[in-house]
Amino acid sequence: MAAAYASTGYKVCLLDMDVYAPSLCSYFRKTPRAYLNDLIEGKAGIEEAIFKVSDGLNLKGELHLGLASPSKEDIQDIEIRHDQKWQLSALKQFLSIKRQLFSEHGFDFIFLDTSPGIRFWSINALAASDIMLMLMKISDMDIDGTKKMISEIYDSLTRFGSKNYLILNKVGGASPREEYNDPSSIATIEEEISRAVGMPVILSIPCYCDLQFNRHEYLSAINTPTHGFALKVKELVEKLDKF
Numbered sequence: 551m552a553a554a555y556a557s558t559g560y561k562v563c564l565l566d567m568d569v570y571a572p573s574l575c576s577y578f579r580k581t582p583r584a585y586l587n588d589l590i591e592g593k594a595g596i597e598e599a600i601f602k603v604s605d606g607l608n609l610k611g612e613l614h615l616g617l618a619s620p621s622k623e624d625i626q627d628i629e630i631r632h633d634q635k636w637q638l639s640a641l642k643q644f645l646s647i648k649r650q651l652f653s654e655h656g657f658d659f660i661f662l663d664t665s666p667g668i669r670f671w672s673i674n675a676l677a678a679s680d681i682m683l684m685l686m687k688i689s690d691m692d693i694d695g696t697k698k699m700i701s702e703i704y705d706s707l708t709r710f711g712s713k714n715y716l717i718l719n720k721v722g723g724a725s726p727r728e729e730y731n732d733p734s735s736i737a738t739i740e741e742e743i744s745r746a747v748g749m750p751v752i753l754s755i756p757c758y759c760d761l762q763f764n765r766h767e768y769l770s771a772i773n774t775p776t777h778g779f780a781l782k783v784k785e786l787v788e789k790l791d792k793f
């Protein structure tokens with residue numbers, strides 16, 4: 551999605567705020583000069599921790615990336631070793647970095663990829679956001695978990711003015727069994743889940759099993775622009791652009 555925004559001409563920054571289980575480092579196969587962990591601790595500057603990955607991608611805009619450290623020690627540091635005083639000063643630093651990325655570095659959008667749940671840095675990522683997109687599958691387990699998340703934290707964040715939307719992922723629409731592809735039954739599921747969870751559904755993305763056939767699935771939204779998945783991401787970008 552970040553790449554899709556960049557392809558339309560925006561300067562976009564994607565930050566791995568899934569600091570307890572980072573995966574964007576292996577997704578992008580990059581080792582940065584410094585990690586976001588160093589940045590929020592004040593041990594590194596923005597220029598060292600955030601770098602451009604869109605050279606050669608032929609995008610109208612730019613995509614920049616900030617990675618969280620995948621090392622066990624760094625994850626333990628951020629999770630348990632640091633005390634509350636450290637966590638608060640790191641949070642202040644994070645909010646100041648966010649401001650600088652917009653004002654001094656000219657970013658149009660910052661994407662914070664985070665993990666579900668109510669751990670310190672997941673909530674910080676949500677609290678720092680203007681728009682929250684929550685992805686879920688349509689299973690009862692996901693519905694119950696999402697409801698719980700919303701009643702515990704999202705409601706209070708919405709009161710501060712952020713907009714929240716659900717994205718239903720891995721729905722029907724591209725199934726070998728036609729009974730799962732009926733658009734009206736997908737629309738009914740959207741309505742039911744939106745009501746059950748108490749948040750509007752902005753988009754449903756079908757489950758495309760061929761996405762799994764790639765050894766290294768990489769920026770599908772721009773690299774396979776005519777694929778159903780890429781078209782859905784494009785639809786999402788267009789919907790959000792209207793707000």
Ligand SMILES: Nc1ncnc2c1ncn2[C@@H]1O[C@H](COP(=O)(O)OP(=O)(O)OP(=O)(O)O)[C@@H](O)[C@H]1O
Nearest residue numbers: 568573719720721755756757758759761762767779
């Ligand atoms: N609509 C889809 N159709 C088919 N496969 C999908 C779809 N959406 C996601 N996947 C696959 O599901 C897997 C997990 O996706 P993703 O990494 O986005 O999930 P995640 O919940 O963020 O995982 P993590 O907790 O590791 O960060 C990936 O292999 C991805 O290709």
Ligand SMILES: [Mg+2]
Nearest residue numbers: 568573663664
């Ligand atoms: Mg993830």
